[in-house]
Amino acid sequence: MPYDEALERFEPVLGLETHVELGTVSKMFCGCSTTFGAPPNTHVCPICLALPGSLPVANVKAIESTIRIGLALNCSIAEWCRFARKNYFYPDMPKNYQISQYDEPLCTDGYLDVQVEGKTVRVEIERVHLEEDTGKSTHVGGATGRIQGADYSIVDYNRAGIPLVEIVTKPVEGTDRLAPEVAKAYVTELRELLRSLGVSDVRMEEGSLRCDVNVSLMPRGSSTWGTRTETKNVNSLRSVERSVRGEIERQAAILADGGRIIQETRHFHEDTGATTSGRSKEEAQDYRYFPEPDLVPIAPDPAWVATLKAELPELPSVRRARIQEEWGVSDLDMAAMHNAGAIGLVEATVAAGAPAADARKWWMGELARRANESGTALADLPITPGDVAKVTELVASGALNDKLARQVLEGVLAGEGTPEAVVEKRGLRIVNDEGELSAIIDQVLAGNADAADKVRSGKIAAVGALVGGVMKASRGKADAGRARELILEKLGVEG
């Protein structure tokens, strides 16, 4: 069903579960390295392979990181909590139980504010808990390389036991047609927050940040939530948005047909943007959670938590508010900069000496346009904030005007070197030589006698055409202001 129609009939309720691999150097319960991309089964030991007799010991840095995430998300930190075993058989998971947290998570009841279309949406956080990652299987044989139809699988346990923080939102209601955007904004904001905390490298493409998206629909006017589905494997920001939109459309079509939604896990396919049905949850999973007897309870010292709180870095939303104040930018402009990923770039450009307004103008104008054209992120353009600051400096000193400055940026982006080098190579300096300018003006006046006469007779507005002529003849390198003065002087008119 088309999205608009779906929204007319149903109201979506969102839920997001985000798994974040922490950036500790060693695993959650053993000393194996967490480095990505090592040869298979080289980062394994008796503990993370679950060899008989081995025992886990919790990594204190992972506990600390989880508490810091909880604090940054305005959560309460448990005074006493335990790990639990989540029991289910799966070849990726060496112990056939996952050490996780169940009814005693480390952090509970927080929130994260996100901006969507200039509006603040508060996403409430239910819990933040710590668990361990699984190994990775490769499916061999069959046509697709996917799990279905494979002949067998081969498993690498390097990833098994890497600390994983799970951040679960409460159901997000009232997003209406903005549900996909809210979902994306939430993950974007969360990622930025985690990056600012330095707890994870949050690379979705390497799987260090993974998202499960829950969607349910309720008919307009109803307040009873529908059956939800959980879409796994959502591994990019764009996919978060697409998967929510797609699932709303899919569910709406089924409901409109009088069908019912099956509570199930669905899998998102990056290539097609479609989801396919995974394991049905109707045959109820019974994880038989119980407190992990191999690990003793965690009782974070309140003084430690207070220190961690005091030492939290400036959080992205706070930083944005401060910057907005400092730069005197409107909410809308700020949101636009945020969405374009320009804030850090502008900030760095300002730090390199440019006025905030100029820095913002270039990044959000010319450079944003170029990024858009080439389909790259702003941050990935081959130009540094230092380059942009240099360009603004050249403009301020009168060495460049805006039109020339654009050409300089183009040259930098084309790999022609620093702004100074581009100016040099392309010969883009404004014509400041009075003699040269005077000669050009004389030439233009001679060729535009009508306009010159009009100016002489007091129609000063006609000077614009003459200045234009000078700019054209100088191929943009003339200083337009000075040219105007000289023209008026030559025609004996008071400007």
Place this chain on the structure above:
Amino acid sequence: MSAITRDEVAHLARLSRLALDEGELDHFAAQLDQIVGAVARVAEVAAGDIPPSSHALPLTNVFRPDEVRPCLTPQQALSGAPAVEDDRFRVPRILGEEA
């Protein structure tokens, strides 16, 4: 009334990944029923507001520093594996996606 039925034992066997034959199911159903009947005596103890003990001793906060230690070599890691391919554990085809 029996506490555990044969069907329930079949369900428990499935959950526990034990391929039991019919005879075993009958046998275990009878035994488990007897055992569950006996251990259900724990219900006789009035323990309403008594905190449960998951651990023998009240230790807390036992952690290790975030330091890398030597791993096993792939040869050691794979030494007990029933099947190996490309330095990975080779396992029969997996039916469902992970939970």
Place this chain on the structure above:
Amino acid sequence: MSLIHKTAAELGRLVASREASAVEVTQAHLDRIAEVDSKVSAFLHVDAERALEQARTVDERIANGDRLGPLAGVPIAHKDIFTTDDMPTTAGSKILEGWRPPYDATVTRRLREAGLIILGKTNLDEFAMGSSTENSAYGPSHNPWDLSRIPGGSSGGSSAAVASFQAPLSTGTDTGGSIRQPAAVTGIVGMKPTYGGSSRYGLIAFASSLDTPGPFARNVLDAALLQEAFSGHDEFDSTSIDAPVPPVVEAARQGDVAGLRIGVVKEFGGEGYQPGVLARFHETVDLLESLGAKVVEVSCPTFGYALPAYYLIAPSECSSNLARFDAMRYGLRVGDDGTRSAEEVMALTRAAGFGPEVKRRIMLGTYALSSGYYDAYYGQAQKVRTLISRDFEAAFHQVDVLISPTTPTTAFPIGERADDPMAMYLADLCTIPSNLAGNAAISVPCGLADEDGLPVGLQIMAPVLGDDRCYRVGAAVEKAFTDRWGGPLLSKAPAL
């Protein structure tokens, strides 16, 4: 006296003073194994070459003037539930047949560091689940006092090895009585240290919150020396206590109960207890009084619920602990014909690789943890556990140690309870409370039952980290009885 009849302390002294070499001592025990183990079946694996090689190393080090511990050069039989990087480790199960761990358990490592000579690995009930070793996938061990009877369990290979002079020392693990009960029924000393006092790292888990490694020996001092050698804090075990080992050796040497307050657990005794067991127990109570102890009766009202609580908690933990035996990474794999799924192969392997007792407990634990049953079974059992700890606490306000018979009966015939799990479970009636509460408890011999001439054990329970009290009382009892009997109890055992 031949080398095999000497105490571990004496052997250690002989080796250190070079009056006997570790190689000689080891060879004497290897000879004994060759002579009697075909009857006793204490060992699953003996590595004579490796043992002699270790013995040679000890001799060389002593010749070089290295100062080693008091047990250097003393042979030991190691329960086959501890991983050893130079010997197979099976936990008594087919599912691990032939598995060679790439690492040593902490207990194994410390035995080696103390210069003990590991002769081999001893038989046990599969994954330590049982009280007779009949649940071993490799056949039962036999009680040296009567080969038709069980040597106790689960550490029955270890008790049988020590009681038959195949080793002066052995290791065990005690989850519900698996050291104390086999010690009692074979007439030797077996100690369950305070939970967390000895490391579980490398001990193949049965029930994590209960499993405790401990020593077997033929006398109290040897047991203390062995406990001291392998226990103490271990950073690889989160539940390990970061505190000094209690002064067990000193206490074992002291062996004095004058002025000590001793509580007799009122709930243990009476119906269901073998008269000969009760007779020896009451005799021991009188003995302790005669030695100057103040003996009183103490009630521990929830101890009667320890057995059902245990049979919920231990199976629950085991159902999860044994999930890793799934045919994917190590051990047995059955039915992998290229068409079956991982799920099917797991289920076929586990069905073929686990024995009936293990399957029973896995399913019982799965049941107790299932949603809908958790609160009534596992949850309630954990509350009972709290109450049992409180009973102990209250008792230890009144007395310094508690005593009871270790087991309700002497060694029963092999096969008698094999298909009657409930009858089998009763063997651990008196030992389980200390596992649930985590406190220290020991079993020392206190005579032979009149009706069958088989050994009876006295259990001495002390508070958490009060291990030294067990040894102190145990040593006093041992000394008094040895005087009375004119020698150690084992000297009355029939020749093999």
